[in-house]
Amino acid sequence: MSSEPTQLGLVFGGVSGEHAVSIRSANTVAAALRRGANANRYRLSCFYIDQWGHWWPPAVADAVLAKGTPAQREELPASQLRPGFQGFPEGALDVQVWVPVLHGPNGEDGTIQGLFSLMQVPFVGSGVLGSAVGMDKQAMKAAFAAAGLPQVPYACVDAQELSRAPEALLNRLEQHLGYPCFIKPANLGSSVGISKASNRGELLAGLELAAGHDPRLVVEQGVDARELECAVLGGRSMKASVLGEICFDADWYDYETKYSAGKSHTVIPAEVPEALSEQARAMAIAACRAVAAEGLARVDFFFERNSGTLWLNEINTLPGFTSQSMYPMLWEATGLPLEELVHQLVQLAQESGLPALSKRAFAA
Numbered sequence: 001m002s003s004e005p006t007q008l009g010l011v012f013g014g015v016s017g018e019h020a021v022s023i024r025s026a027n028t029v030a031a032a033l034r035r036g037a038n039a040n041r042y043r044l045s046c047f048y049i050d051q052w053g054h055w056w057p058p059a060v061a062d063a064v065l066a067k068g069t070p071a072q073r074e075e076l077p078a079s080q081l082r083p084g085f086q087g088f089p090e091g092a093l094d095v096q097v098w099v100p101v102l103h104g105p106n107g108e109d110g111t112i113q114g115l116f117s118l119m120q121v122p123f124v125g126s127g128v129l130g131s132a133v134g135m136d137k138q139a140m141k142a143a144f145a146a147a148g149l150p151q152v153p154y155a156c157v158d159a160q161e162l163s164r165a166p167e168a169l170l171n172r173l174e175q176h177l178g179y180p181c182f183i184k185p186a187n188l189g190s191s192v193g194i195s196k197a198s199n200r201g202e203l204l205a206g207l208e209l210a211a212g213h214d215p216r217l218v219v220e221q222g223v224d225a226r227e228l229e230c231a232v233l234g235g236r237s238m239k240a241s242v243l244g245e246i247c248f249d250a251d252w253y254d255y256e257t258k259y260s261a262g263k264s265h266t267v268i269p270a271e272v273p274e275a276l277s278e279q280a281r282a283m284a285i286a287a288c289r290a291v292a293a294e295g296l297a298r299v300d301f302f303f304e305r306n307s308g309t310l311w312l313n314e315i316n317t318l319p320g321f322t323s324q325s326m327y328p329m330l331w332e333a334t335g336l337p338l339e340e341l342v343h344q345l346v347q348l349a350q351e352s353g354l355p356a357l358s359k360r361a362f363a364a
C-alpha cells in the first residue's frame, strides 16, 4: 500500500430538484471522510455544481457547504451565462477517485458516471448502466420483471397516448389496474409529479401532471402497505443491512410529508418477522444485480398489510446521505459506522479500478 494519500474529489449540488438535499448529503460525507481512522489516507477536495450546471472549485464548494444552502446566481461570478458543463475548475484533473454525492437527474442517472468513465478515473457507486436503469422507473421495472422480482401490477404509458387517445388510455388503465392507482413520471424522485387517483377524473389529472414532468410515465396499482427499506453495499459480493421502516402520518409518502419536519419518522431496525427481513435482504441484493447497480444502493419495498406480500418498489443508486438519511442510519444499526462506511465506498471504487469499458478497449 502506498503511503501517499489518495486525492478524492467529492462533487455535489447539480441540476436537479434534489440540489439542496445533495448539499446536506455532501456535508455528511465530507465530514466523515475527514475524520475517523482512515482520514490520513485521503486528501479531499470538494467541487460544487451550481443549479445552472457550472462546476466550481474547492474555495466556492467549501463556502456552499459551510452555508448549507444553494448558491444563488448573484453570489457566483457573473461570467457564467451559458448553462451546462463548461469544463473543469482547477484541481479537478488531479482527482484520483471521484465521490459523486448528487441525487436525481444529472448525477444519479449515469450522466456524470459517463464523464468519469471517459476520463478513466474510478468513482464511487454504480456505473452508467446501473445508474441509468435505476433512475428510469420504466427501465427499472422492466429489469426487475426480467429478473422475476415481485412488483405491484403496473403499466408503462407514453405521454403521447394521453394527447392522441385519452379515452382508450383511461379504459386500458382502469381495466388493467383499477383504483386506487399511482401515477408517476419515470425520471424524477422525491415524490415530485406523483399522484394517487381514486377515480377517472383524478387519473386523467394525474396523467396530465406527470406528463408535464416527463414523457415517460408509469401507473401502478395502489397497495395498502408498510414501507420498508434496505441498504446494500459492495461490488462483486454485496451485503445488505438490517431493514428500516418509514412511518408517516399521511395517506402516502408525498413530497410534503417527506420534507416537512415531524411528519415522518424511521424505525430501525423495522419491527418485522426475521423471515421477512431475510427475504427483503435477499431481494435487495437481487434488485441490485437486476439493474447492474454497484457500490451502494437503497432498495425500497411495500409490505402489504392484508396479504403480507412483499413487493419491490424501487432502487436508489445514490441514496440520501444526510445525517437523518436512511442509508447511513441503516449501516450504523448494522454495525458499520459512517466513517467506516464512506471508507469502504472509496475502497470499492479503487478496487473496481478503471471502468470496464475502457479496460476492454485497451486490451483489444
Ligand SMILES: Nc1ncnc2c1ncn2[C@@H]1O[C@H](COP(=O)(O)OP(=O)(O)O)[C@@H](O)[C@H]1O
Residues within 6 Å of the ligand: 152, 182, 184, 188, 189, 190, 191, 192, 194, 220, 221, 222, 223, 224, 225, 227, 252, 253, 254, 300, 313, 314
Ligand atoms: N403502488 C403504490 N401503492 C401505494 N403507495 C404507493 C405506490 N407507489 C407509490 N406510492 C407512494 O408514493 C411514494 C413515492 O413513490 P416512489 O415510487 O417511491 O417514488 P419516488 O422515486 O419519488 O420516491 C411511496 O413512498 C409511497 O408512499
Ligand SMILES: [Mg+2]
Residues within 6 Å of the ligand: 300, 314
Ligand atoms: Mg421512493
